[in-house]
Amino acid sequence: MSANTFGHSRRGLKKTHKATIAGVAALGAAALTLSLVPGNGSTETEPQALSTGTQKVAWSYDANSAQAKALAAGLNEQQTALGLKAQQEAKAKANLAAQAKAAAEAKAAKAKAASQAKAAAKAKAAAKVKAAAKVKAQAAAKKRAAEKAAANRSVTRTPVFANNLDGWIREALFIMDKHDIPGSYSGIHRNIMRESSGNPRAINNWDINAINGIPSKGLLQVIQPTFERYHVKGTKFDLYDPVANIVAACNYAADRYGSMDNVNSAY
Structure with a gap:
């Protein structure tokens, strides 16, 4: 080596030597290269030196060297890759957060819809x-109104009959009309006058019915078995009741003779 590179001359080195560090990041290895650059005639300066025994080694760095460029390019590539990775991770994280938020909002909307549907x-x-x-x-x-109206109509339509022979016959005809039992006022009156002379308490104690223990009674002289068989609902179940006696007798006459009007003698 010449005295201008290493030595103990009085003047020393004219310029600080630079050390070049080259690293190859893509290959996963690092290399350190020492390069000694001679001075260019500038003012003498005391170089930074590394003592090795009795000698000093000066370090210098040349940014334009191939090693420096390779190192810079490797570092830039590595930084770019790290930046892209960081961006991708941030983007993925943001996507996950957005998905989680959307899922939470969808769940809340679904719960709200279910609650509204239930309500x-x-x-x-x-x-x-x-x-x-x-x-x-x-x-x-x-229904109550109809029943009340029907009751009112019934009360209105039911006439008040006198408590005498005329009233009994007319009331009997009113009931007979509802049950389609034939008979006329004159036919009923004629037979009553022949059988009892209009006495609702009349009783026959001498004919065959009396001998048999079932005497004829009432306005139309009806025996108990006949009354019970031909009794009409809505009338009293009493053989001596004038209206019940007339209606039952007319019902019997209609069954046997067609009508009380056709009866002109004991029947």
């Missing part, structure tokens, strides 16, 4: 029950 179904069921109760109440009220 709507409950309200609909309550309205249905209320409507059914209203319809039922209206039907009941309508």
